Amino acid sequence: MSKNIHIIGSGFSAISASCYLAKQGYNVTVFEKNSTLGGRARQYKQDGFLFDIGPTWYWMPDVFERFFADFGKKPSDYYHLERLEPGYQVYFEENSSITIPGTLEEIFQIFEDEEKGSSKHLKTFLDSAKANYEIAVLDMVYKPGISPLELVSKQTIARVSQFFSTIRKQVRKKIKSHKLIQILEFPVLFLGAKPSNTPAFYNFMNYADFGLGTWHPVGGMHKVVEGMVELAKSLGVHFEVNAAVDKIITDKNKIVTALMVNGKEIKSELVLSGADYHHTETLLDKNLRQYSEEYWSKKTFAPSSLLFYVGFNKKLKNVEHHTLFFDTDFDVHAKDIYDNPRWPDEPLFYASFPSITDASFAPDGKEAATFLIPLAPGLEDTEELRELYFNKIMTRLERLTNQDVKKSVIFRKSFCVNDFVEEYNSYKGNAYGLANTLFQTAFLRPKIKSSKVNNLYFTGQLTVPGPGVPPALISGKIASDLIIKKQH
Known part of the structure; x- marks a missing residue:
């Protein structure tokens, strides 16, 4: 049995796997190319302001609880969670927004106020979503993606039609309000695909939203990283930062024998990569790569993003911790991401104002804000385009929330396609991985175990189960289970 394991990257999936493997x-x-741990979930600090560079939403708290429970721990041993009340706010146009409260009864009332009779349909929809959540999250998503038979059970056979219908069809069957439709279609964006391409079974994301609620780790999402790293170190995991893996060296038997780290050869018995899957394969000789450039080019990738981290010299009005700006045509923007990749003329965007909830994010009387515009991966990325789009969304923010904000900007930092490539070796600068469409689900995703290199494994958002922080924790467990099984 190989006792020494090297992990490339320190994102959520890699740290998760490191814990399970060390426990065994x-x-x-763990080798991390950047100077801090956490992969995309790093932090940026400037002038007393704090920003989560990557994920800002904490959904599916049960997945985090399950992870820590596997080590006899609880999330509260490492960080403090607050349930957001309200969960988030959605702007549609001037003087028109819907705020999603923290309880189901209040949500039903919001729906009923917007469209008479819709709360009855929402209850039925959420009953289905909850049942699907229990099947998916308690069982299906923990499967290694080796065989189609993993998806076959009494419960999935009974729901087979949901895999061949879409979220869009399911949502629009009974509810007519354009605003309510957008609210119900929004959660699947976390899966990286259009609602019209996402199987109806994935409505379990709506249960994650309305049923389980939106949470905030005090101090930000990086507190989760810190907690996981603390757990990993207590189990004996060793972390090295500023440690870029340049090459995976194999012998004539197609077995990894060493890694080149910062130009230095380090002997290796088994390698698990939590880095970008496509990038990791480029570290191998060409004949040992499982997937060709043509394969990757034909895949549906989740979006990239243009992000702005902004410090304001005052508190902002008429916004919540999480605020979505859906005041333009979602379908047009989606086509610009998935069908005809281009910079959108009028993009939807998302904003996080964590300092509304958490005083640690900004100095007293000031506001920290993160703005995100979803983009097609692989687009041209220039400072001029970033400037243009910052002005677009600031103009809309002012108009929709009825306040002046441009003059209150103390500083801003941007992050876009080029940065995703540079910082994370991300394929075409994608932000979330491989979209969860029907033909990119479960066993149809890139494999966790290399079929060409005997002791090389993968984890993270390009393999099973898919994009998002909770799936990343699960991916780490799946990969480690597979390694442990193969080694014994």
Whole structure:
């Protein structure tokens, strides 16, 4: 049995796997190319302001609880959670927004106020979503994606039609209000695909939204990273930062024998990569790569993003911790991402104002804000385009929330396609991985175990189960289980 395992990258999936492997007695070393741990979930600090560079939403708290429970721990041993009340706000046009409260009864009332009779349909929809959540999250998503038979059970056979219908069809069957439709279609955007391409079974994301609620780790999402790293270190995991893996070296038997790290050869017995899957394969000799450039080019990738981290010199009005700006045509923007990749003329965008909830994010009387515009991966990325789009969304923010904000900007930092490539070796600068469409689900995703290199494994958002922080924790468990099984 190989006792020494090297992990490439330190995102959520890699840290998760490191914990499970160390618990089984492996000597685990994690190599992180950047100067801080957490992969995309790093932080940026400036002038007393704090920003989560990557994920800002904490959904599916049960997945985090399940992860820590596997080590006899609880999330509260490492960080403090607050349930957001309200969960989030959605702007549609001037003087028109809907705020999603924290309880189901209040949500039903919001729907009923907007469209008479819709709360009855929402209840039925959420009953289905809850049942699907229990099947998916308690069972299906923990499967390794090796065989189609993993998807076959009494419950999935009974729901087979949901895999061949879409969220869009399901939502629009009974509810007519354009605003309510957009609210119900929004959660699947976390899966990286259009509602019209996402199987109806994935309505479990709506249960994650309305049923389980939106949470905030005090101090930000990086507190989750810190907690997981603390757990990993207590189990004996060793972390090395500023450690870029340049090459995966194999012998004539197609077995990894060493890694080149910062130009230095380090002997290796088994490698798990939590780095970008496509990038990791480029570290191998060409004949050992499972997937060709043509394969990757034909895949549906989740969007990239243009992000702005902004410090304001005052508190903002008429916004919530999480605020969505759906005041333009979603379908037009979606086509610009998935069908005909281009910079959108009038993009939807999302904003996080964590300092509304958490004083640690901004100095007293000031506001920290993160703005995100979803984009097609691989687009041209220039400072001029970033400037243009910052002005677009600031103009809309002012108009929709009825306040002046441009003059209150102290500083801003941007992050876009080029940065995703540079910082994370991300394929075409995608932000979330491979979209969860019907033909990119479960066993149809890139494999966790390399079929060409005997002791090379993968974890993260390009393999099972898919994009998002909770799936990343699960991916780490799946990969480690597969390694442990193969090694014994």
